[in-house]
Amino acid sequence: MTRGKPPSLDPPRRRDRKLTPDEETLWSQVAASIAPDKKAKPRVRRRGAAAETLPAADADAGSARLPSPRHPAPPADPAAERLRTASARPYVPPVSAPAKSNAPPLAEFDRRKVRHIARGKVEIDARLDLHGLRQSEARYRLVGFLHAAQSRGHRTVLVITGKGATTPVDPLAHALGEPQRGVLRRLVPQWLGEPDLRALVVSFTTASLRHGGDGALYVHLRRG
Helix, strand or coil: CCCCCCCCCCCCCCCCCCCCHHHHHHHHHHHHHCCCCCCCCCCCCCCCCCCCCCCHHHHHHHHHHCCCCCCCCCCCCHHHHHHHHHHHCCCCCCCCCCCCCCCCCCCCCCHHHHHHHHHCCCCCCEEEECCCCCHHHHHHHHHHHHHHHHHCCCCEEEEECCCCCCCCCCHHHHHHCCCCCCHHHHHHHHHHCCHHHHCCEEEEEECCHHHCHHHEEEEEECCC
């Protein structure tokens, strides 16, 4: 038996005729009974097509609920967290107590000996003139002079610093070691009071006018 072409479900279209109420009811029942084809392939969106736009509130809520599948959050490591926290803290070096020096303290210069030196009763064994020297060079010369004088058995030496001026010290020149008038007059007594030179020096005092007054020092050395 040859199957013929199925009859069309569309109502006959005639310009001069309209559907009757019974025909409209029958057509509605037939159209409602037709089920969609499940084997039909889903429609694939073309590449480059614009994505559907979600409301901002829904998009933020969805991104907060769903973690990123490409970059999952690593599990927390307590040891690594402690190491990271410790490395972020600034390093504070331990405070150590200052090293104790075995050098004896300076003694007071004998005033009677000052008078004897000024009158020529006590000879000055050696002299050192630091005029016009930079601070670093002056200190180097002073240390070498005192060591050499002690090794030769000298007891009384004269260190000439110069009187200088009353002008204030230039901080920049002072930091660079530039020679300044009056700087050595202030620094040499400080150097003589440091531990490395207290091991050589018993005492010191300002010289008399005969030997330079405020611009010179009598230095009494320890026995070698």
